[in-house]
Amino acid sequence: MQVPLLDLKLQYQTLRDQIRAEVDQIMDSQIFIMGPKVEAFERAVCEYTGAAHAIGVSSGTDALLIALMGLGIGPGDAVITTPYTFFATAGSIARVGAAAVFIDIDPQTYNLSVPALRRYLEGCRTNAEGKLVSHAGQTIRALMPVHLYGLCCAMDEILELAARYGLPAIEDSAQALGADYPLRNGTGHAGAMGDFGCYSFFPSKNLGAFGDAGMVVCKDAGMAEKLRALRNHGGERRYYHKMIGGNFRLDALQAAVLSIKLPHLDSWSAMRRTNAALYRAEFARTGLDKVLTLPTEPYAASGLANQHIFNQFIIRAPRRDALCEHLAKAQIGHAIYYPLPLHLQECFAYLGYKQGDFPEAERAAQETLALPIFPELTPEQIHAVVEAIAAFYC
Numbered sequence: 001m002q003v004p005l006l007d008l009k010l011q012y013q014t015l016r017d018q019i020r021a022e023v024d025q026i027m028d029s030q031i032f033i034m035g036p037k038v039e040a041f042e043r044a045v046c047e048y049t050g051a052a053h054a055i056g057v058s059s060g061t062d063a064l065l066i067a068l069m070g071l072g073i074g075p076g077d078a079v080i081t082t083p084y085t086f087f088a089t090a091g092s093i094a095r096v097g098a099a100a101v102f103i104d105i106d107p108q109t110y111n112l113s114v115p116a117l118r119r120y121l122e123g124c125r126t127n128a129e130g131k132l133v134s135h136a137g138q139t140i141r142a143l144m145p146v147h148l149y150g151l152c153c154a155m156d157e158i159l160e161l162a163a164r165y166g167l168p169a170i171e172d173s174a175q176a177l178g179a180d181y182p183l184r185n186g187t188g189h190a191g192a193m194g195d196f197g198c199y200s201f202f203p204s205k206n207l208g209a210f211g212d213a214g215m216v217v218c219k220d221a222g223m224a225e226k227l228r229a230l231r232n233h234g235g236e237r238r239y240y241h242k243m244i245g246g247n248f249r250l251d252a253l254q255a256a257v258l259s260i261k262l263p264h265l266d267s268w269s270a271m272r273r274t275n276a277a278l279y280r281a282e283f284a285r286t287g288l289d290k291v292l293t294l295p296t297e298p299y300a301a302s303g304l305a306n307q308h309i310f311n312q313f314i315i316r317a318p319r320r321d322a323l324c325e326h327l328a329k330a331q332i333g334h335a336i337y338y339p340l341p342l343h344l345q346e347c348f349a350y351l352g353y354k355q356g357d358f359p360e361a362e363r364a365a366q367e368t369l370a371l372p373i374f375p376e377l378t379p380e381q382i383h384a385v386v387e388a389i390a391a392f393y394c
């Protein structure tokens, strides 16, 4: 049985009529850029995440970029993040001229390691102006934790460190819209716990547009206004510019599609969790749970439904590359997120990192792979994936 890593056609079939009616309406209106559809989707995201302000932008990458621009981060500054994430996380830091400071990951959750972050921060000095200085001499301006694969970082601890060191937290929530975290003082929603949250609606994300789209949310009203201006070349009044922004606008078609899809997101997350549970049962049945490392769910005891939303289902596997070859032959969809950690990317050589600096990120890059987990996946398909893996190891 052939099993795709992702099949977006199935989801589209269930929403086809509704989406086509909306698209028709937009075609008739000929209002394509920004406008009421974008504003409605921004309000919907605020309602869904509990965020105070939402600004629709052109991609998840641009959401990160605009948050950094909003904070005025640039040359001479540093932003702390993880080396084990999609390129855009650190790419956006570099694009504003700042340096990415990498901290190793926790081997269980694949998210930023809190002890490693604490150790790094404790090793920093403060300069004459009282600003925190990185080991390489830049001013540390922000923390950028990434909620990888649909699981939130340990945000209680990260927010505590952010507060202690006076650093804003920018949550890269590109893989985590809808994920919840059991904060000490209530439920935290991915992206709405820190000062900024950045979402991606790239078609293959858990909430996917019909093209590129993104959203940045923030707590502060003044900052939201600044971000709205930056989204449109930095002008608050048309053709008058106090700041230099960019074209980071969201279009009406994407916003309309996303508004139709958003009310279904929780049920899709539930289907992903059902699939994850089925994988666990199948791996236990075949004894493969002793061979593979399955995803951890550190907040399961919290009782929060969306404690993990399985944007990806990631396993650690012995002889990973040979297993991938075997799966390719068996026509079982799979992917490696990510084969080369960011500190070892050629374009970041100037940051001065080397092999061995972040052993857990490096090990994860060599040992993990993603299996199909999309909501519409059937029990038969999950069975076929597990049987194919069993055939490799047995």
Ligand SMILES: *Cc1c(COP(=O)(O)O)cnc(C)c1O
Pocket: 059, 060, 061, 062, 085, 086, 088, 089, 146, 172, 174, 175, 199, 200, 201, 202, 212, 213, 214
């Ligand atoms: C997808 C992704 C992004 C970038 O989003 P785009 O919409 O593709 O620009 C950023 N960070 C992470 C962790 C992602 O997975």
